[in-house]
Structure formats: C-alpha cells, structure tokens
Amino acid sequence: WGKITYKNISESDYAEKAGIKILGAIPIPPSPTDLSTQMLQFKNMNPDFGYIIGVPNDSIPALRDSAKIGIPGSKFIGINWNTHPVVIKTAGAAAEGFMASQSNSPWGADNVVMDEINEFMKTNEIPTKDEFYWRGWFNTRTIVEAIRRLLEKDPKAPEDIKAFRQKVKEALENLKYNPGKGLPEIDYSNHQGYTSMKFVQVQNGAFKDITGLVQPKHK
16 A cells, blocks of 8 residues: 555656655555654655655554654645544644645535535434545535436446446546536546645644645646
C-alpha cells in the first residue's frame, strides 16, 4: 500500500516540474504500532515536509511518534482519508498543524447531497456523521443516475446480468450530469476521478480550510 504511488511520482518528472525535490521514501509496515525508528529517519532527512501515503492507521502513529522527538504535525501532509475525525481524536495535540487533501465535501456543507442526507435523517438513523458518509451517498447517487439513464434507453438490460454490469460501466464512463446545488458538473469520461481538491489543516483541534479548490498546474 502506497508503494506504487511513490514509484509513479519518483519515476515521473511531475515533482521536479512542481519545484519539489524528493529526498526519499520511508516504508511504513501494515497496521504499525511504533514508528519511532521511521520518524527518526525522517528527522535525519531534514525535509520541508513529508507526504503520508496512507490512512489514519498510518498517520496517527506517525504523528504521535514524531511529536516524541520534536517534529511538529505541520511537517506532514496526508491524503484525503486522513481528514477523518479519528486522526484528531486519537493523535490529540500531536495532530496540531497536520495538513491533508480533502476531495469530498465536509459534513454540513451547503450542497444538494447534504440536503438529501438531512432530509433522510429526519426519519432514519445513520452510522456516522462525517465527510465519508457524504462521499458514500454521493457515489451511490451517481451510480444510480447512470443506471437510471441506462434503463431509460434499455429497460431489459438487467435480464443479462453480465452484460448489464458492462453497460453500467459504460454508462458511468459516459456520464455527464449536474448533481445540483453546490456541486460542479460530474464528468467521468477522462477516468481521472477527482480533478480538484482543497487542503485543510488541524488548527485548535479541528480541520480548517487553508485553501480553496485547487487543481494541478503541471502535467
């Protein structure tokens, strides 16, 4: 996990074009409990920042053990999974300053998906109230939209389940639609998934926006 991402970055000239010098990679074992050795390696590299290509199970011990040797959370940037509330709840003060990319809308944002969730919650309980529940709702409604359009054209498509799955895939690949208030048009034709995101940072025990939506400037 994470090795391919690093390999892709290190073997391309993307970082160089963006003005970033890669000093190296420090492998993190699965479900780490102690990363003191790895964080000491990081400290000895003396980088401007470290990019944690992992989930909260990786970032939490990295932040915790870095704090023990005087490395502040502001030295680290995590991928989108690390905006989960458990990072702050578990890492505590060690997470202060930690940055992460946020590719989903935060819980409570003013958009059509949040409106739908709020309406649903009037009569239903939900397991979590965070951006990841929002993400699941958004992804599901997008798949439903593709299926709805497919069935409009081919009502008998589900009769052959194997062919139906392929047709749903093709419908998603060709899907362009406006999901409604507060969200941009959805276009999956380029297979690139998210093409914009913003960065958030832990400030006084909560994730706060530090940028608006940003897009890559180098290709």
